[in-house]
Every structure is written in C-alpha cells, then in structure tokens.
Amino acid sequence: MKCYCGKIAYINLSDGKVEAKEIPEEYLVNFLGGSGLAARLIFDLVDPTADPLSPENALVFMTGPLTGTIMPTGARMTVAAKSPLTRGWGEAHAGGFWGTELKRAGYDGIVVTGRSEKPVYIYIHDGEVEIRDASKLWGLDTYEADIELKKLIGENVRCAIIGPAGENLVSIAGVFFDVRPDGPRVAGRCGMGAVMGSKNLKAIAVKGSGKVEVENLPSLREYLKRILPSIMSFPTTQLYSTYGTTAEVGPMYTYGDLPIKNFSMGTWDEVRNLEGEEVAKRIVKGHRACFNCPIGCWRYVDCEVDGEKVVGRAIEYESIGALGSLLLISDPAKVAKLHQLCNKLGVDAISTAVVVAWFIEAYEKGLINNERLGGIRPKWGDHKLVEELIMKIAKREGIGELLARGVREASKEVKGSESFAMHSKGLEIPMHDPRAFKGMG
Ligand code: SF4
Known part of the structure; x- marks a missing residue:
C-alpha cells in the first residue's frame, strides 16, 4: 500500500x-x-x-x-x-x-x-x-x-x-x-x-535517501492546487502563519481558557505582554516550517535574558500559558529562557510548570515542610526560582526529587494539596481551563 x-x-x-x-x-x-x-x-x-x-x-x-x-x-x-x-x-x-x-x-x-x-x-x-x-x-x-x-x-x-x-x-x-x-x-x-x-x-x-510514494501523485497535486488557496486564506491559518500559536493567547484569555496562577485566577492584566503581537515584537526573529508545510507556524527567538543568550524555538501558546500565566511570569523573554531550559534538560514544559505551580501554592498555604525546601522560598512571578526548580527536577536533586514524579504523585506526599494538583489521571492538565472548554479537562 x-x-x-x-x-x-x-x-x-x-x-x-x-x-x-x-x-x-x-x-x-x-x-x-x-x-x-x-x-x-x-x-x-x-x-x-x-x-x-x-x-x-x-x-x-x-x-x-x-x-x-x-x-x-x-x-x-x-x-x-x-x-x-x-x-x-x-x-x-x-x-x-x-x-x-x-x-x-x-x-x-x-x-x-x-x-x-x-x-x-x-x-x-x-x-x-x-x-x-x-x-x-x-x-x-x-x-x-x-x-x-x-x-x-x-x-x-x-x-x-x-x-x-x-x-x-x-x-x-x-x-x-x-x-x-x-x-x-x-x-x-x-x-x-x-x-x-x-x-x-x-x-x-x-x-534516508528514499522517497515517500503516494498512490496517485498527479491527482494529489491537482487536489492540493484546489484546496490550498482555501487553507491559506482561512483567518486562523493566516494568524498562525504570522504569530504561530501565540495568536491564541488573547482570544483564549478572553474565553477564560488561559490558566492563571495555577488555575486559580480569571483575570490578569499583564497577559497583554504575552499576546502574539507583543511576543513577535519583543523576541521573535523569524519563521520556520515543518517538512513541506505552507503554514509555517514554527518561529524562533533570539534574545538575551540575565546576560544569557536565548536562541531557538519560540514560545508557543502552551509554553506561554505554562511558564507564563500559570506562574505569573509576564516577560516573554524570561518565559523563552525557561522554555529553552526545559528543552535543553529534556522536561515537558507543560507538566513542569504545573508541578511548579502546585509547589508554590502548597508553600503559600504552609503545607510544605521547611526541611524539604533546602533554602528555597517559592513565590509567584519569580523566573529565577523556576529556573532553579527546573534544574533540580532534571537532576532529581533536593525538592526536585519530589517534583520529578509529576504533580499527582508529589501531591500524595503533601497532605491537603491534592485538591489543587492539576492533573487528569496523573497527566498534568495542558493550558486550557476545563471551565472554559470542558472536554479539555
Ligand atoms: S506542520 Fe509544523 S509548521 Fe505546519 S502548522 Fe503544523 S506545527 Fe506548524
């Protein structure tokens, strides 16, 4: 076949x-x-x-x-x-x-x-x-x-x-x-x-040097010639071509879908800094596309944060929600730096941010034993803290050993914290508030 x-x-x-x-x-x-x-x-x-x-x-x-x-x-x-x-x-x-x-x-x-x-x-x-x-x-x-x-x-x-x-x-x-x-x-x-x-x-x-064959190439080409103009002129496609999935940040915030402060807040004025146009203006340097994709929603960044270069894949809707609004970090360059660190050390940005958000909330509520903290003082909006936690998670070091197990398992060890551990059957919830789109929770 x-x-x-x-x-x-x-x-x-x-x-x-x-x-x-x-x-x-x-x-x-x-x-x-x-x-x-x-x-x-x-x-x-x-x-x-x-x-x-x-x-x-x-x-x-x-x-x-x-x-x-x-x-x-x-x-x-x-x-x-x-x-x-x-x-x-x-x-x-x-x-x-x-x-x-x-x-x-x-x-x-x-x-x-x-x-x-x-x-x-x-x-x-x-x-x-x-x-x-x-x-x-x-x-x-x-x-x-x-x-x-x-x-x-x-x-x-x-x-x-x-x-x-x-x-x-x-x-x-x-x-x-x-x-x-x-x-x-x-x-x-x-x-x-x-x-x-x-x-x-x-x-x-x-x-590989082979080719991927299709059943009838001329007829597929003909079909694409017919449908491509509709795909490319569709408003969402145009937005994705221009801003990638960051185009969704503003609309999703308006729907109440973008999670804020571990899914606990409904509004946050600073979200404006993380919307597509703003992110493009401040840190995005160009576009890329996956193999043979005419849309090219994939963008890359080149910026500097804390004297360090951040170069590579741009932040997307999910990474902005996770490492931005969920943790109350509103500077897109700082979000991009955290995203790059997740990518380098090999952790999923969504799950990492959810377990970090749970940890900050548990600390605020006085549920985390001081001995466990190893000198860390968690607070919202602190990108340096998140950086430190990402490194600890990747190495399973100190408090990172607990967080590395994912939010469901971590919350089982911290009495009273399971109600704000945001997961579905153990998988951390992606950046869609189930109260806006029930099917996403
Ligand atoms: S194939 Fe790649 S570049 Fe094209 S829309 Fe999908 S993720 Fe974006």
Missing part, C-alpha cells in the same frame, strides 16, 4: 536483536495514523501490568500515511508507550523533519523493547539499523547531544534525543526532535523521555 514503507524496525536493546517486520495490511486499514498503529502494536506487545520503566514496556515511534508526503501539515508523528505518569496509555506528538526522514530511510516506525546494559543510540540509515555506544553522549543536554551526534554522523542527520531528565527517569521527561538550529520539536507529554531513558537509549538518529 503506497504512502507506507510497509515496514517497522523492532529493536530489542536487551539482546541487541534487530528485525524488520512487515506491517499486516489489516493493521494499516484498521488502525489509522501514527497513534492508531502505535496503539495496536502496544496492545499486542505490552502486558497491561508491566512497569512503564521496565524492559517489558515498548517505546514506539510511529509515522502516519501522510508523513513525508506533499500533504500540508503531514510532517507530524507519534511517540507512544505505557506512561510512567498515568500508568496507562501514553502518547506524544512532534512535527519537524524526523518522521519524514525515517520514512525516507525505509521504515514507518520503530519499536524499542528491552533495556541496554550501557547507554546507546540507534542509527538508522537507508534500511540499516545500528546500535551504537552512547557513553560519551550520556549526561549531555539535548543541544550538546545534537551537536555531538552531528559530529559523529554528519550535519544532515535528524535526531530524536532525551536530555538529562530522561536519563534520570524523571516522569515528566519528553523526547526532543530536530533540536538545532531553530528547534526543538517536542514530543513532551506522558513521560515518553523517561521510558526512553529507562532503556538506556539516548538518541535515535535517522538518515
């Missing part, structure tokens, strides 16, 4: 066995897209009682039929596994180029099982799969690891990487794609970075 390579690489890191297996046609027909296929494979492979961080869990990277084709926004792909946060189904998504490159290298997806004795990375190139030593990469942040991998393999390789947080099995760690120069694209949710770390897998590098 065209649009697919028809093959998945099964890699067992316990014994180093690699197998390329065909995807049953029935699966391609009945389980659509990266998430659908990943769900079916995990259903087949993982015992429901398996510990998410054990070798028995399977970590699946899966593209969909449109990944790598000329369909606009088709670049996205899925990372899935049993989640250490929810202990149930976990999936996260990323755009960029990695999924397309994987298909060009001959695979629709990768299933990683087992656990390597030593840190490794996987290198996939034109059908070949190699498991390589990653001892020199272990401990590096995602930016450093991307640089080193490119020195080892070549600048044109595409990498999926975990940071120190994933290595340290932080439950809110993510997987980071296309990190430099203007990324990363992030599969942040559900602790997929911790599952990758539990397998001693630092990175998956891919390089």
Whole structure:
C-alpha cells in the first residue's frame, strides 16, 4: 500500500536483536495514523501490568500515511508507550523533519523493547539499523547531544534525543526532535523521555535517501492546487502563519481558557505582554516550517535574558500559558529562557510548570515542610526560582526529587494539596481551563 514503507524496525536493546517486520495490511486499514498503529502494536506487545520503566514496556515511534508526503501539515508523528505518569496509555506528538526522514530511510516506525546494559543510540540509515555506544553522549543536554551526534554522523542527520531528565527517569521527561538550529520539536507529554531513558537509549538518529510514494501523485497535486488557496486564506491559518500559536493567547484569555496562577485566577492584566503581537515584537526573529508545510507556524527567538543568550524555538501558546500565566511570569523573554531550559534538560514544559505551580501554592498555604525546601522560598512571578526548580527536577536533586514524579504523585506526599494538583489521571492538565472548554479537562 503506497504512502507506507510497509515496514517497522523492532529493536530489542536487551539482546541487541534487530528485525524488520512487515506491517499486516489489516493493521494499516484498521488502525489509522501514527497513534492508531502505535496503539495496536502496544496492545499486542505490552502486558497491561508491566512497569512503564521496565524492559517489558515498548517505546514506539510511529509515522502516519501522510508523513513525508506533499500533504500540508503531514510532517507530524507519534511517540507512544505505557506512561510512567498515568500508568496507562501514553502518547506524544512532534512535527519537524524526523518522521519524514525515517520514512525516507525505509521504515514507518520503530519499536524499542528491552533495556541496554550501557547507554546507546540507534542509527538508522537507508534500511540499516545500528546500535551504537552512547557513553560519551550520556549526561549531555539535548543541544550538546545534537551537536555531538552531528559530529559523529554528519550535519544532515535528524535526531530524536532525551536530555538529562530522561536519563534520570524523571516522569515528566519528553523526547526532543530536530533540536538545532531553530528547534526543538517536542514530543513532551506522558513521560515518553523517561521510558526512553529507562532503556538506556539516548538518541535515535535517522538518515534516508528514499522517497515517500503516494498512490496517485498527479491527482494529489491537482487536489492540493484546489484546496490550498482555501487553507491559506482561512483567518486562523493566516494568524498562525504570522504569530504561530501565540495568536491564541488573547482570544483564549478572553474565553477564560488561559490558566492563571495555577488555575486559580480569571483575570490578569499583564497577559497583554504575552499576546502574539507583543511576543513577535519583543523576541521573535523569524519563521520556520515543518517538512513541506505552507503554514509555517514554527518561529524562533533570539534574545538575551540575565546576560544569557536565548536562541531557538519560540514560545508557543502552551509554553506561554505554562511558564507564563500559570506562574505569573509576564516577560516573554524570561518565559523563552525557561522554555529553552526545559528543552535543553529534556522536561515537558507543560507538566513542569504545573508541578511548579502546585509547589508554590502548597508553600503559600504552609503545607510544605521547611526541611524539604533546602533554602528555597517559592513565590509567584519569580523566573529565577523556576529556573532553579527546573534544574533540580532534571537532576532529581533536593525538592526536585519530589517534583520529578509529576504533580499527582508529589501531591500524595503533601497532605491537603491534592485538591489543587492539576492533573487528569496523573497527566498534568495542558493550558486550557476545563471551565472554559470542558472536554479539555
Ligand atoms: S509548521 Fe506548524 S502548522 Fe505546519 S506542520 Fe509544523 S506545527 Fe503544523
């Protein structure tokens, strides 16, 4: 069936066995897209009682039929596994180029099982799969690891990487794609970075020279010629092309959807500093697009905060809500700095901000034992405090050991704090107040 390579690489890191297996046609027909296929494979492979961080869990990277084709926004792909946060189904998504490159290298997806004795990375190139030593990469942040991998393999390789947080099995760690120069694209949710770390897998590098075939290219081209003008002239598309998802900050605030101060406030005048136009004016330097996407909502920043350069992927609606309004930080450059730190150390910005917001509120309410604080005096709007906490979370150091477990588990240890631990079945709530859009909670 065209649009697919028809093959998945099964890699067992316990014994180093690699197998390329065909995807049953029935699966391609009945389980659509990266998430659908990943769900079916995990259903087949993982015992429901398996510990998410054990070798028995399977970590699946899966593209969909449109990944790598000329369909606009088709670049996205899925990372899935049993989640250490929810202990149930976990999936996260990323755009960029990695999924397309994987298909060009001959695979629709990768299933990683087992656990390597030593840190490794996987290198996939034109059908070949190699498991390589990653001892020199272990401990590096995602930016450093991307640089080193490119020195080892070549600048044109595409990498999926975990940071120190994933290595340290932080439950809110993510997987980071296309990190430099203007990324990363992030599969942040559900602790997929911790599952990758539990397998001693630092990175998956891919390089391919193949093509993604479609059933009837001329007719697809004709179809796109007809629909593209409508897509591109649609007002939301135009806003996304200009401001990215930050275009949503103002409207979502008006709906009461943008969470403020750990979901406890309804209005906050300083939100104006975080709206799309303001962010663009103050810190955004340019636009990028995922593979073959005409919209190009992906922007990058170049600014300086506290004498430090902040360069790379711009803040989006979610990171502004999380590291901005949720924590009452209204300077977009400071939010961008925190976002970059999350990306470097390998934690999900949403979950990190939710657990930090819970921590500040618990402290304010006098629920956190002073001995636990290690000299920290939490307060709202303090980006330096958040910076310190992100580092502690990634290293599981001091109070970071508690926060690294995610907000549900952390709140179980602090009596009286569960009522303001904002999660749904263990996964920290994204930046949509359920009182505005009930389906999002
Ligand atoms: S650039 Fe934006 S709109 Fe285009 S595929 Fe990437 S995330 Fe989607």
